[in-house]
Amino acid sequence: MEHSDVVIVGAGLSGLAAAWRLREAGARSVVVLEGRPAAGGRAAASGAPLPDGVPPASMYARRTDRDLLDLASALDVPVDELPDDPALSDLRIDEDGESEASDEHMPLDSSWWTLLRNEWILGRIARRCEGIDFAEPWRSANAEKLDALTVRGWLRSHTSDPELLELVEEQLTLAAALPADRISMLWLLAHLGPTPARGERPLRLDPDLLVRRLAAWAGDDLRTGHHVSRIEHGGERALLHGDWGSLSADHVVIAVPPSDADRLDMTPAPAPSRRRLQRQWPQTEVIRTEIVYWRPFWRGFGLSGELHFDDGIPAWTIDDSPSESSQGRLVAHTYTFGEADPLGADQSIADDPDRHRALLLDNLSGVLGPLAADPVSLHQTLPDSTPYSRAYQSPMPPGFLTEFGPLMRAPVGPLRWAATETAVFPCNGTLNGAVSSGYRAAEEVLAEVASHA
The missing domain is CATH 3.50.50.60 (FAD/NAD(P)-binding domain)
Known part of the structure; x- marks a missing residue:
């Protein structure tokens, strides 16, 4: 042998x-x-059929990800910053389909007091992160007490402001890809790290x-x-x-x-x-959809391509247009937990790829116009029957x-x-x-x- x-x-x-x-x-x-x-x-690449000259969609890293960045450098794999044009606006689309421009992914009708309290709550979370053993979180001080708490339970013990709770839960759902009532507070603190990033543009690589x-x-x-x-x-x-x-x-x-x-x-x-x-x-299941267009036409409308839908399809998109090509690409993320949760969706969409595609394009064309309904290519990463997992995140x-x-x-x-x-x-x-x-x-x-x- x-x-x-x-x-x-x-x-x-x-x-x-x-x-x-x-x-x-x-x-x-x-x-x-x-x-x-x-x-x-x-x-590895998703297997999506791509137009000539368009590389696979990026994955993202932070400047502190030294092992990954050093390995990329050793293998001569380019790393660049995700572009950010301050002249372009993000969009939020509410449950009634109305859209408003936003720079911070915050509900525009939030009061200054709620926004201020939001910073206070997130500051409390950041300070709790300082006491976590990130190599072995289960050995942290008060580990059992923190692990017994849901994130939602912790939040509700620190505020009774329903607008604030909704706002913070949405932000944490984006970070963790699971609703706050299903996540351990100990896991969240370990996941956020000793110095939670605020406003830092991610790096991207192939x-x-x-x-x-x-x-x-x-x-x-x-x-x-x-x-x-x-x-x-x-x-x-x-x-x-x-x-x-x-x-x-x-x-x-x-x-x-x-x-x-x-x-x-x-x-x-x-x-x-x-x-x-x-x-x-x-494991959390996120439907990741790569949508390629002939050009990033949304920029001509003054839009960044970052869209946050409150009606669930999709939860959010990001502009990942390749810098060396004229084509445009949106990467959409749809969460598959129930509609009752922040950013939740109709769970049946995970079982029907055609329905998910139709709803996704309908939502995009509703805010970006008819050009969004006619992509050059679209590839969805859906649950399948192979014996290999595809989810990274494990809240x-x-x-x-x-x-x-x-x-x-x-x-x-x-x-x-x-x-x-x-x-x-x-x-x-x-x-x-x-x-x-x-x-x-x-x-x-x-x-x-x-x-x-």
Whole structure:
């Protein structure tokens, strides 16, 4: 049987980053197994048919995302700032379909007192972030108390202003992609980070180019179409099996989300606590739609392309028009939780792609005019039947972090865990988290090798 020092399961960004770090450190034999026909996982191109010269849609980073930005630099992947023209206006569309220009995504009829109180509440949240252990939030002071609270419960204990509650909940829903009544306060504080960003323009990069260059660098060490169905790890070596055959390894890095890891048949079976972690792992479903037009015509109307719909289809859009092309592109995000929540939508749209497309274009043409109804291409990322997850964000419900947090990165025999869901906060659930989690798993393997040298 073929043997490798390290086998990495999953060639998404975290798995490829783990291979990169291991090879940099001089690891002798590293094999990366990927079930899909191509590497990249959730960072790969969506497969949308694009006009000539239009690159895949961007993903976003912050200036503090050093692991991601340094890796992009090493692979010569361009990073630029998302353009911001102060002369262009955003639009908010209310529940009656009326639109008004806005620079701050705030309801224009909000009173100065509500806006001031909004800053006060967000300031209180920022100060609470200062006491969080971002590597292990479950070890923070008052962790159990904070984890038992929903964000909505915390907000309502600090204000009785209904306008303020709606405003802050909407802002936090945009940040977390889940309503405030479903999120642990401890998770939110860890997610926001020690210095929550306010008004900072994100950086953007082409994640598909990043993973393609990582895959090219990996060469023959990367094997696509190799879905791992079973892992045996009770002896001195781990054995990995699939329709393609079998491999043995001294160390295994599982670079897939915990929910996907639960589909692996393992011998010996995971401890009950680890199995509960995998089976209960939360994920939020966001329909991400890339809409390409012949040109960014909304700019000619004095609009930025950032649209916030209160009627749910879509929750919000952003202008991601490629700088090296004349085409325009809007990226729309539709949340799939119920209409009763801020930014909620009719949940049936996730089951009917044609209906979602029609409602989306109808909403866009209602505010941008008939040009919005005739895109060059449109691609929706909807839930599908593949055995691989697509959601990055994992907003955690009350009690989850303190119960399962200590297990997220705990090794199981020769198995180490990567994927952005295992990264430290606040980069957990981001592209930078994918890279850093791969690096951390690689360092764990290297430390284990050194200890037996």
